[in-house]
Amino acid sequence: MTDIGLTALDRELKKGAAELLLLSVLEARPRHGYELGKLIETWSGGRLVFHLDSLYPLLYRLEERGWIKGTWVEKAGERRRRFYRLTPTGHRVLLRQRQTWNEFVEAVRLVTGGEHA
Amino acid sequence: MPDWQPYIRPRLASLGLSPSREAEIAEELAQHLDDRWRDLVARGVAPDEAAHTARTEFDGARLEALLGTLRQARWKETPPPGPARAFSFDSLLIDLRHAIRALRATPSFTLGALLVLRSARAPRPRSSLSPTRSRSGRFHFPTPTALSRWGSAWT
Secondary structure (H helix, E strand, O other): OOHHHHHHHHHHHHHHHHHHHHHHHOOOOOEEHHHHHHHHHHHOOOOOOOOHHHHHHHHHHHHHOOOEEEEEEOOOOOOOEEEEEEOHHHHHHHHHHHHHHHHHHHHHHHHHOOOOO | OOOOHHHHHHHHHOOEOOHHHHHHHHHHHHHHHHHHHHHHHHOOOOHHHHHHHHHHOOOHHHHHHHHOOOHHHEHHHOOOOOOOOOOOHHHHHHHHHHHHHHHHHOHHHHHHHHHHHHHHOOOOOOOOOOOEEOOOOOEEOOOHHHHHHOOOOOO
């Protein structure tokens, strides 16, 4: 495999993981964009960081696919905020992606775990 | 509170977003930068330095490029709808009669159009580098050709 291929594969794997991360954090309840980024960073121990330039385009893409739905919520004395929630389709996609991801990680671990050395 | 709009609006202006959607996105991104600025200030960073950090943490060109790939960024390519016409079964029948007459007059065009419509319904291959799964549950990595096609894939 070429270096270009490896770079592209790395990018694509990260992209798939990014979708799964956002859907997972939205599973429990609706959240706004900044909160999503903060939670992913905190829960990953600071290893995963989403900046504005990749977070929002991905949120809008997931919304276009019908996996999440954004709604402006107004609270007294506060600015309105756009909260995202999983749609029923998004729930189904999350379950499928989570299972596939876990099986893929396990398959990679079986090869890279050093048990065959 | 810093004004983020001069950093956000130019990045959205070149996209084909509808004016209302552009305003929504600008508001949402500005809120994100406000939140980031507040977090930094709360941690003891000087306001000016916090504003600089928040501004430099995102890549405007990247934001513009990624937003440009969305369907909503092609809103301006869609021609505005014409004047509304009241629906009636009479006009529907007239339109159908015209359509059938036109199709009968050009059978080769009709056949060609039907073939195109049929091929358009065929499932398109996924343009993805993620390992795909076969029915047997195995993961298959993409071919090198597919990898090189995806040189511009984004994260």
